[in-house]
Amino acid sequence: MKKFSKLLPNSTRNWILSGVGLLALVVFSGFIIMETTKAEVVITDNGTDQTLKTHADTVQELLAEAGIAYSEHDELSHNIDTPIEDGMTITYDTASQLTVVIDDEKEDYYTTADTISEFLEKAGISVGKHDDTSHDGQADVSDGMTYTLDKAFKVTINDGGEKNDVWTTGGTVGELLEDNEISLDDDADKLEPAKDKKVKEDRPVTITRVDKETDKVEETIDFEVEERKDDSLEKGKEKVISEGQKGIVVKTYEITTENGEEVDRELTDETTKQESENRIVALGTKEKEPEKNLTTLSADSNSDDDDNKDSNNDGDGNVMHMNASAYTVDCLGCNGSGHTATGINLKENPNVVSVDPNVIPLGSRIWVEGYGNAIAGDTGGHIKGNRIDLHFESKSKANSFGRKTVKVKVLD
Numbered sequence: 001m002k003k004f005s006k007l008l009p010n011s012t013r014n015w016i017l018s019g020v021g022l023l024a025l026v027v028f029s030g031f032i033i034m035e036t037t038k039a040e041v042v043i044t045d046n047g048t049d050q051t052l053k054t055h056a057d058t059v060q061e062l063l064a065e066a067g068i069a070y071s072e073h074d075e076l077s078h079n080i081d082t083p084i085e086d087g088m089t090i091t092y093d094t095a096s097q098l099t100v101v102i103d104d105e106k107e108d109y110y111t112t113a114d115t116i117s118e119f120l121e122k123a124g125i126s127v128g129k130h131d132d133t134s135h136d137g138q139a140d141v142s143d144g145m146t147y148t149l150d151k152a153f154k155v156t157i158n159d160g161g162e163k164n165d166v167w168t169t170g171g172t173v174g175e176l177l178e179d180n181e182i183s184l185d186d187d188a189d190k191l192e193p194a195k196d197k198k199v200k201e202d203r204p205v206t207i208t209r210v211d212k213e214t215d216k217v218e219e220t221i222d223f224e225v226e227e228r229k230d231d232s233l234e235k236g237k238e239k240v241i242s243e244g245q246k247g248i249v250v251k252t253y254e255i256t257t258e259n260g261e262e263v264d265r266e267l268t269d270e271t272t273k274q275e276s277e278n279r280i281v282a283l284g285t286k287e288k289e290p291e292k293n294l295t296t297l298s299a300d301s302n303s304d305d306d307d308n309k310d311s312n313n314d315g316d317g318n319v320m321h322m323n324a325s326a327y328t329v330d331c332l333g334c335n336g337s338g339h340t341a342t343g344i345n346l347k348e349n350p351n352v353v354s355v356d357p358n359v360i361p362l363g364s365r366i367w368v369e370g371y372g373n374a375i376a377g378d379t380g381g382h383i384k385g386n387r388i389d390l391h392f393e394s395k396s397k398a399n400s401f402g403r404k405t406v407k408v409k410v411l412d
Helices: 002-008 009-038 059-065 115-121 173-179 297-305 395-401
Strands: 038-046 048-054 090-091 097-104 107-110 145-150 153-159 164-170 190-192 205-208 211-220 226-233 238-242 247-258 263-275 279-286 294-296 318-328 352-353 363-366 373-376 387-391 402-409
Touching: 038 059, 048 059, 059 090, 107 115, 153 173, 153 373, 164 173, 211 263, 226 238, 318 395, 373 387
Parallel strands: 038 090, 097 145, 153 205, 226 279, 318 387, 352 373
Antiparallel strands: 038 048, 097 107, 153 164, 190 205, 211 247, 238 279, 247 263, 294 318, 318 402, 352 387, 363 373, 363 402
């Protein structure tokens, strides 16, 4: 260059140097102008501030110039087509992908929230206090995270008739009972549905409590009546030789109850505690000596009977000697209706005698020694032949009369 410059004239050489200087000045001036015309912009990138001087026309161009890869899911303070102005502050937050699984239903979200609670609030997802979640609400959101939410529902447990509503997020019936500290006697108690069945919101769980207990009961055994013929007693008479004794048997039952109610009773054992003893009754077989029939009742015979109740025993008629017993309307073994076989009301007409219709016709007016006038108005299973049964108003009078042989006269 020095050799070349030496070959040029001084004027030419000076002109060239002046041109180079001018060009340098223009370039420098252009640089100064370019720098002074740049817009100064602050970008807050995920919480970090950086200041840029740019000739970018739009926010999109500025982000590209800053090396920020913007996605439609990211959060940007300005629209990407917004023109750049000097002094602008642009805020940019990168969105994280979050997979949410609610009761096995999966959905992907993009969020710029920092915590799970913030995300749930923005997404409008509610979490109940009984729900199960994979992360605490204060957990940080990270890209690619999976958040699981199992919504709780109520299930009715009927435990032995007592109903309670409990919260659960699913699982099996067995797990539900375990979570609520409910135990079963697997050998006795009944469960519906079974332990391995899935819990459903509209299907209650029913426990039937089954208990077994033993019960011992004493029961009496009636004695039997044994009749023995006795030729030392007059025919038609009876004599109790042995009163008899009821037996006692102990029965053991296994009782099954469901929810406190008896559903089954099974006899498992039977033991005789006391044997019964038969009542022994002697029946007379001795024939009576022939009686002399009387056609009239003398006044003397009437005066001998202080218990006569009616004086209408005068006149003619058959007089018989009969075996008489006594009863009341409420006696043991009586029907208790208060009416005789012929329809007589004993409470209104107490002087009634049970007879054998083949001996004394029903409806006859009779006189009985020690009893008085009466109506033959009733019958009895044991009143056969030469027997009568006298009705008394009270049990004490009947007992006082007892059993005896009396004179009986048919009046009409």
